Amino acid sequence: MRKIVLLLTASLFVLGIKAQENKQEKKTVSVELPQWVKDIKLSGYGMLQYQAQDPYRTTIDEEGNIITEKNASNTFNIRLLRLMLDGKIGDVAWRAQFQGSGSSAFLVDLYAEWQKYREIRVKAGQFKRAFTFESPTNPIDQGFYSYALVINNLVGYGDRTGEKSAGGRDIGVQLQGDLLKNKAGRYLLHYQVGVYNGEGINTKDADNRKDIIGGLWLMPVEGLRIGAFGWTGSRAGVGTKNRYALSAEYNKNDWTFRSEYIHSQGAAAPGKNLGDKADGLYAFGIAPVIPKKLYAKARYNMYRQDKSWSSSKTMYEMGINYVFCKNLQVNMEYARVNDRTIANPDKHNYNFVDLQLDFRF
Numbered sequence: 001m002r003k004i005v006l007l008l009t010a011s012l013f014v015l016g017i018k019a020q021e022n023k024q025e026k027k028t029v030s031v032e033l034p035q036w037v038k039d040i041k042l043s044g045y046g047m048l049q050y051q052a053q054d055p056y057r058t059t060i061d062e063e064g065n066i067i068t069e070k071n072a073s074n075t076f077n078i079r080l081l082r083l084m085l086d087g088k089i090g091d092v093a094w095r096a097q098f099q100g101s102g103s104s105a106f107l108v109d110l111y112a113e114w115q116k117y118r119e120i121r122v123k124a125g126q127f128k129r130a131f132t133f134e135s136p137t138n139p140i141d142q143g144f145y146s147y148a149l150v151i152n153n154l155v156g157y158g159d160r161t162g163e164k165s166a167g168g169r170d171i172g173v174q175l176q177g178d179l180l181k182n183k184a185g186r187y188l189l190h191y192q193v194g195v196y197n198g199e200g201i202n203t204k205d206a207d208n209r210k211d212i213i214g215g216l217w218l219m220p221v222e223g224l225r226i227g228a229f230g231w232t233g234s235r236a237g238v239g240t241k242n243r244y245a246l247s248a249e250y251n252k253n254d255w256t257f258r259s260e261y262i263h264s265q266g267a268a269a270p271g272k273n274l275g276d277k278a279d280g281l282y283a284f285g286i287a288p289v290i291p292k293k294l295y296a297k298a299r300y301n302m303y304r305q306d307k308s309w310s311s312s313k314t315m316y317e318m319g320i321n322y323v324f325c326k327n328l329q330v331n332m333e334y335a336r337v338n339d340r341t342i343a344n345p346d347k348h349n350y351n352f353v354d355l356q357l358d359f360r361f
Helices: 002-029 149-154
Strands: 041-053 058-059 067-070 073-087 094-101 102-112 121-128 169-181 187-196 211-218 224-235 239-252 256-267 278-288 294-304 312-325 327-341 349-360
Touching: 149 256, 149 278, 149 294, 187 224, 278 312
Parallel strands: none
Antiparallel strands: 041 073, 041 349, 058 067, 073 094, 094 102, 102 121, 121 169, 169 187, 187 211, 211 224, 224 239, 239 256, 256 278, 278 294, 294 312, 312 327, 327 349
8 A cells, every 4th residue: 555655646746747847848938929020911912914916917919819917926924923021110110022023033122111100201221113103003903914004114114214124113212291181180292202223123323323203192082192293313324314294093982093194304225216205194994893893994005115106105905803802803904006116017006915813812
């Protein structure tokens, strides 16, 4: 009996030691993470694309036979994949965004913004320039096969100055805010001004001359913005550039209308022989057929690479967007294109089709 009591006592002693060790291990593992770490969010989106077009020329030979020469093309494409890390440390919000496209991956955004006051916010790092309403719009939310032609050529998406495609981004510092709050708590005026390298993403300033960009818009009624933007600067090896944009947008109750005119004065990249002026205009509407589900859309999309109609490219676009859920949608679009930059006048007009599957996570 005595042996049994001793054995039980020893067992309870060992179990007590084990329980104490487990408690200590649990205390060691349960480290409280800082709030800024808990606030970090990972998100992203992808855009899969199919495009087809049929430039063609129809002629009649000496015997009266109709001959159609086609230079059609069609392809599947990964438009882009993006991954984002967002967080906040006190009054400072930050973002790091990466893009994969084709065989390359690179840093898109890296910035921090002090956001304590709605009236004045300061952003520093690499981010979208303070120019136009359309450029800051997410590519999925923008609604069409691509940003407008004039945006792509004059806002740093493949700039006429030869700047590599930067998605409208540059490295610099920006000041912005909302002013004049009405009785309903809605702000009536927005301002923003930034100083940038002028060379695009992931690139140091090559000529030690900064680009200055500013914008101002009024919001007289809910959903309506009317604004103007200015841009002055230079690019190494090209020269100065001076640009302005006039913008208007209405976005309310699932309806979106936007139009912008952009004018550029300044030399193009060497070898392009485009003169020193360019401009462009777009106007579009996106209307709900089934609210939050099915949308019809149309866009007039024009760009003149040397501000002459002989150098214009114009797209007359129409299509639909269908939203399966908030994280998945499909966009379909047809366009009739008139491209006068093509040397052969018989090939100025052709058809264009785009189909995209977009998802978020």
